Amino acid sequence: MAPVRPLALTQGDPAGIGPDITLSAWAARRETGLPPFLFIGDADVLAARASLLGLDVPVREATPENALSIFEEAVPVFSVPAGIEVAAGEPHVATAAGTISAIETAVSLCFAGRASAVVTNPIAKSVLYQSGFQFPGHTEFLADLAMKETGRHVLPVMMLAGPKLRAIPVTIHIPLSAVPAALTEELILETCRVTNHDLKTRFGLERPRIAVAGLNPHAGEDGAIGLEDQDVIHPAIVKLREEGLHVFGPLPADTMFHDEARSRYDVAICMYHDQALIPAKALGFDTSVNVTLGLPFIRTSPDHGTAFGIAGQGIARETSLVEALKLAAQLATNTQPESGAA
Structure with a gap:
């Protein structure tokens, strides 16, 4: 229509x-x-x-x-x-x-x-x-x-929406070296809130399933490979769950994008540009659409x-x-x- x-x-x-x-x-x-x-x-x-x-x-x-x-x-x-x-x-x-x-x-x-x-x-x-x-x-x-x-x-939120994957980078056009400092709990909270709102009101999803990627390999492996996952990302997820959002993670990014994993969520929240855009474009280079939420x-x-x-x-x-x-x-x-x- x-x-x-x-x-x-x-x-x-x-x-x-x-x-x-x-x-x-x-x-x-x-x-x-x-x-x-x-x-x-x-x-x-x-x-x-x-x-x-x-x-x-x-x-x-x-x-x-x-x-x-x-x-x-x-x-x-x-x-x-x-x-x-x-x-x-x-x-x-x-x-x-x-x-x-x-x-x-x-x-x-x-x-x-x-x-x-x-x-x-x-x-x-x-x-x-x-x-x-x-x-x-x-x-x-x-x-x-x-x-x-x-x-x-x-807060504008960039989402790549394709037939096989919706993916959102929390930080976008900044150097990879600047990502850890830019990645704050508040930014993750607001990005997920905007995402949840627009997936409900514009995409018609009653209770969006939001998967959150970790920043570091193996999502930090309990602090052994960086502290951002346990000190920044995990606390944000806890708060979002308390608000009633269906959010889970942080998940190791290398196991988030195969067919079975994608069936468990409606959108992937990623920590930086390429973490989101590489799988999005690999799975739908000619059919993915850039959507600005928020x-x-x-x-x-x-x-x-x-x-x-x-x-x-x-x-x-x-x-x-x-x-x-x-x-x-x-x-x-x-x-x-x-x-x-x-």
């Missing part, structure tokens, strides 16, 4: 594969049952990329209100200029303002009740940093936009980068974007509007 409002799909970096996979996803919309989206970006970039790829995909200026009626015949585009003429595979700092504006516009449309969810095409953080962008990435920027709109602090609106994204090296060549796979759009529509259907947000 598709939502009654379109999904707001951002352009991402216009020189990357975002336009490519958007066009391919739309072209296969009937075969895949793609929910309708409104592309937030530059219509000229999209039309030029369709021509470069040899795709017969019409592009039409649209609003959230008429996007659904346009979607069957053309890609509806809510215009946000890229800033310069864009060449596929050639990122340029002059496009950064348009990339950021597209994200801001998509979020604003959700808060205004004109779009049902935000789906983001990949950005190039290095390009944005050259323009003065102050956030580590999409996730933190979206949290800041939410805080400005609502006046409430939010926001007052729904946000999904394909689980890959801009891939400048193959942009405009017709070989980028749209599978992850299709899954991201489908999941966003599903979550939008499951979720009741909250505080003016989708």
Whole structure:
């Protein structure tokens, strides 16, 4: 069941594969049952990329209100200029303002009740940093936009959701050497609370089963291989159980991800980036979706980068974007509007 409002799909970096996979996803919309989206970006970039790829995909200026009626015949585009003429595979700092504006516009449309969810095409953080962008990435920027709109602090939680595994890293884009100091009991508590809430209210799980990985080999082996597991992670799990959450661990990460182990939980809480993303991508590289939990609106994204090296060549796979759009529509259907947000 598709939502009654379109999904707001951002352009991402216009020189990357975002336009490519958007066009391919739309072209296969009937075969895949793609929910309708409104592309937030530059219509000229999209039309030029369709021509470069040899795709017969019409592009039409649209609003959230008429996007659904346009979607069957053309890609509806809510215009946000890229800033310069864009060449596929050639990122340029002059496009950064348009990339950021597209994200801001998509979020604003959700808060205004004109779009049902935000789906983001990949950005190039290095390009944005050259323009003065102050956030580590999409996730933190979206949290800041939410805080400005609502006046409430939010903890954004990154989840990789695939057909075989949902995995969440507690710490994300920091050096491995910085993980032990960043890994606090409070951060684990809040991450698990946000996860539990959104799995219940958006994914429809009555009592989510949350498996927590240890930080060290063998989950510390009773302090023989590091103290973080017994001094930081275990106390957090005890508190969460006292709150009524179905949480267990810390578990040795090397035995958490085989078939039988995964059948025992709904989500794996991991201590650092690669501990979560390596199994998630190994088990569903083309089908995993990046979902941001904890926001007052729904946000999904394909689980890959801009891939400048193959942009405009017709070989980028749209599978992850299709899954991201489908999941966003599903979550939008499951979720009741909250505080003016989708």
